[in-house]
Amino acid sequence: MRTKLVSDLCLFLKRQPVIAAVVHGLALRNGLLISSIFLCNNVIHAYVAQPNFLLARRLFDDIPHRNFASFSIMISGLAKADQIREAASFFINLRRSRDEEDDHDCASIIVAHAGLIKGCGRMGDFRTGVQLHCSSFKLGLEFDSFLATALMDLYRKCGEIEECKKVFDGSPHRRDSVIWTTLISAYLKNSKGEAFALFNKMVAVGVWPTGLTFSTMAKSLDEPCKLSQAKQLHVWMTKMGIIPDEILALGLVTMYGKCGGVDELARLSGLGDPGDILLSTSLMMGFLKNGFSLVGIQVFREMIRQAALPDGHAMAAAIGAFSDQKLLRLGEEAHGYSLRRDLISNSSVGVALIKLYSEFGLVQKAKAVFMVKVEEEACFTAILSCYMKNGILEEALGMLKHRINGGWRPDAVTATVAVTACAALAATSAGEQVHSLTIKLGYCDYLSLENSLITMYGKCGDLASAEEIFGSIESTDDISWNSMIDCYAHHGFGREAIVLFYKMQVEGFKPDDYTFLGVLTGCSHAGLVEEAREFFKKMKAVYQVEPKAEHWACMVDLLGRAGRLEEAFGLAATVGEGSSSPLMWQALLGACSIHGDIKLGSLAMEKLTEMKREKYVDGLVVLSNISAAVGAWEGKAAALAAMRQHGLRKDPAISWVEINGRIYAFSPNDQSHPELFCIYWKLEELRGRLEEMGYVAETQVVHHDTSREEREVSLLRHSEKLALAFVLVATAESKRPIKIMQNLRCCVDCHTVMKLVSKIEGRLIIFRDSKRFHTFEDGNCSCGDY
Template identity: 30%
Template sequence: MKQGLKSLGERARRPLVFDQNVKITQLGKLGRVEEAAKVFDRMPQHNTVSYNSMISAYAKNGRVSDARHLFDKIPSRNLVSWNTMIAGYLHNERVDKACELFDKMPHRDVFTWTLMITCYTRNGELEKARELFDLLPDRKNRACWNAMISGYVKKGRFEDARKLFDEMGDRDLVSWNSMLAGYTRNGKMCLGLRFFEEMGERDVVSWNVMVDGYVEVGDLDSAWQFFQRIPNPNIVSQVTMLCGFSRNGRIQDARRVFDQITNKNVVSWNAMLAAYVQSYQIDEAVRLFTQMPEKNAVSWTTMINGYVRVRKLNEANKLLDSMPYNNVGAQTAMISGYVQSERMDEARQIFNKIGTRDVVCWNTMIAGYTHCRRMDEALHLFRQMLQKNIVSWNTMIYGYAQAGRMDEARKIFEEMGEKNIVSWNTLISGFTQNGLYVDALGSFSLMAKDGKKPDQSTFVSGLSSCANLAALQVGKQLHQIVMKSGYTNDLFVSNALISVYAKCGRMLSARYVFNDVDSVDVISWNSLISGYAFNGYGEEAVKLLQEMTVKAITPDQVTFVGVLSACSHAGLIDQGLNLFRSMNEEFCIEPLPEHYACMVDLLGRAGRLEEAFKLVREMKIEANAGIWGALLSACRIHRNLELGCVAAEKLSKLEPCKTSNYVLLSNLHAEAGRWDEVESMRTLMREGGAEKQPGCSWIEDKNQLHVFLSDDGVQPQLPDISDTLNNLTAQMKTCSFMPETLHDYV
């Protein structure tokens, strides 16, 4: 009797367990993993299906650690359990963990083999995929053949794919479509069309693959022609065409396709909603959103993103609060909106409310703090993260680099495990931007030892460092690597090369690189003009400006800084004045402080100090340290104490701690025999906290950069260097090449 009641109870519970398993699966698909976990925890008993459903829910929502923890707790695993966990790892791109589990499996089925082969092919590891494929116990399994073919075509290895396809004895439509998709996804539409026409049998997938291929290459006319020829288009066909139109800004065409869909599902509604959001038609998006018969997490997230895009953050937050369930994607969209507006405290409030955060949520919050230079808070969150991905590490390196804290950036870089090209580029560009050029070049060398190939960004940072160090030989070596790597046609790299040769005084080489660029831009011209100016070729710089205008290249503010500087150094007074006037009259460019500084320097070198002072007084903008510094230098050269004192007074307010300003004025007083004022200047320097900064210089010898600091007491060759310097100083004084007051600088 008792046994019969027990059996009856078990049969009564089975439908309940089945319903709960289905509910867990559905909630997992909707991204409502917390609710799924609650259903799982409340179940009076679990079967293997319950465990598998919950593992899948965790894995599909990025909680792969929770999935593995549950997998390890299963009292009796079946083959589906193993496959579900492997699929979870692959879904989260944890190929190493998937392989580790694959090796431990007591038994494997066709699905397992297909999973692993697909995993390797998606990861681009075709040789490993082929090794598994050749070990297949069942060579007749079409799924593995199709996975292998798909892997080859995705990597552009069409000959290998076609050879395998031809060897395949029993092809199905999946085989044909896999081969076709390989062509179309790689933009080989001519080959794809030819293959499509060879197909003995086609289904709606074949047609959809062709439509999608044309959409991806931007050929909407061909896509539309194919779409109209589909015998029985399905919802995928319609959504593909709808997305193609919306992506290219053809919203009315997209709406026309949407209105023709008879049985609209939530995917089609979401596609049209996204189209309105992407085109900033937020009112239409709101109207459509209110009409939707069914909304899922994607619908809510898309709509919140729409409000964020048009900076309506209050409306976005209200919508988030009205969501019937919590969703990390929607909450992250809201955080992103606050981050973009630098409203970090409000972003943090949303972040703190999220129960289970995925890596995207963490990274969004950390990126916000780094953008606002709040690195301590970014680091605090970063250290709390249990699952960091490479984006997390790179974001922290970037944040410290932007804040000028390169020691911390280097520390984070050294802590991380696997580094990608972005990691190296972020570190190298950080060193370059913060003036640590030797460190940048050192990291460039270490990157090669790590087996990473430099790209456009790496070369630009490395070459910029060479330019700033005037390291010609290292720059030449990088030029050779650029040519071997195939980046000679890259405009950014070419501009950096022009700058290297120009700053190293090799103007012929700079011009050669310039002439070799297929389509130069204004930066290319500016780099060459600045090079001529820097090296004293004033007339050549002016000629380049004229050449620019003949070729219809509009000069910008940087162009005129270079040209005016060239006129100043070459003594081209009249040309400089004419060019300065033409800036506004001909090119509608308002002068910046840098342009006025060039003009003050130009007039000052010519001894026209009153004219230079008048220009400064009549400026429409406030004079900066560069302008007053140029005037003070000119007063020092021409011994105009009165104007020099005016300029020095202005400079002392703008740069109270800069030693060179006090030295210049002190020298002026010394030349006038006003020794009390000289002593007063020195007293002001001491009381004002102006201290001489150690001079720094470097020299390139045998491809090595040697850096020297003037106060470096541990330099082994310091006595020899001092003796040589004193001898040279004595010789220069004897030959009248040195003013008497230069001893103040030495």
């Protein structure tokens, strides 16, 4: 009766270890614990499984006649909980007990020893592991296969592959597939090629691989170039008659997903249960990674239909697929499902939803998701990118400043996105703050961040700081060189861009299409026609870089601005027929605007309309301006009528400046600024001083059929002039450079005024329009009036 009760209690404990304390109390009341070491060990095992080492230790100490299994259970449990010191202490006591007892349990010694070694492996405690290896020799256990496997696993996790190989070579159990699998797993961490060769050797010597071996090997095949090896492995498995279990099926699906074996993925799709969340998620991820988004979505929908509950990882992947396929309604349904199942708390799901709504321009919905995840760094990065993508730069900057003022400590990725946002808005102050923060946090060697800082300082007009960052990078990459070349190009320093082009090759970097675009842009802004021709010829002939539409457009722009409109038209006509990009015709239309050529401008506009399949708003604006410039008011009326007919509107000019970390924006004829009286007073004062220097307003740039006096007033109230006057009033005592940004091209009259004001006020003026920088100093401009 007592024996049956002990047996029933032990069986009950194995099924329900959480009620160990109840069984413990019941056994004490019936006097069973003292008489049954078997029951005591089962209760200790249940306590260890919870884990509750305090009660386990109390019971262990109360046992009057402990055996080796008692020690083994405590050692294995403590080792699994990474309490190595306590486990080692028990092991020492176990060895003493072994010396004192004649009737010892060798199996318990081995299990305890192996458990302690595995714990050292998890903790990366190489030193203790080596000591235990030595003790295995003293105990005469060095030839045990179970212990050898534990030692190999220890050395594998500590990165000691040679030691792992020595244990393997010294083991007499080299016909054991487990030992071979452990060695293969060790090589996978450092040399995947050798791991595959080792697998072939294992088969060659007649050791039969198990499902675990194939599952381990599948992890090494994770690139498209290894698809043939993946198929070979699968063939071996089939020939050996190994039927995939859940783990092996998951390994095969993951392997083919990473190797690009879409056909094999399709065949494996019926291998497991659609309700298996891990297998279905891996299958979906495989299709999505290889560009089969719709198939991946179908797998996801089948998961839902089978009542398999996707985790955050699967949900984030599905939402990403909905975004790629422009399936907003499904994305919103996934949002609702995530809320119901509390998956929204998963950072990956939050990021995916923000990106989804960003793709559709639904900024407020993206912001609502972010407000739930406001503390998550990844979500902050996503919302910052969302604001930038949708042109809400001021709000992005405000959020960034609020974060900085709150003691923000970003990771390197978020800091890079923040720097990019500052570059887009030319927010120098915020950019410098983020830069200082990254230095304090030790991100100085993060290359992507350094490259973004080059671009940021370049777009903020601080070319010297961009050069300093570039010069400080210890190990540049091609993006570093391209970023610096682009900075020179947009500041009009074409020759400096060319020098850097040759220098990067000396340093061992090969120019790509971005490099050539930067050099050609620099040549275009500096009027280096012949140099640009030479580079354009060398692109394909010497560097094997195929010119893209952007490169052709750059050449058309260069020729057009140099007055060679017919040649520019011929170049655009030659390439434009086979290109879907309207960039060349846009460039030609801009050149026609400069030189007042209505005929070619009209032809360019026709080509633009054909290519875009719709009326091109910027093109109509330019055509309207060309017509007005030469007095062809009927042509202007026709262009404006076409705009009204298609519901198109011209983008208004916006100029902005940053003073004491705050952005001030201006539009033409602005009446909303609180300092409006001072601004207009300053403009009138400047006009008088400019006229004394011989300035005459270039009223031909005002494309309205009005009197000269009205045109002069309109010119005086251009947004860039208002911004200039405001800075002069707000910083009257300062001699710091004036930085003005604008979303459109600078007009000829504003360019002339800024040159003269730089001489009158003795201030350096840095002006960035939609295409390039102009640096005005002492009455001259860096563009050379080109």
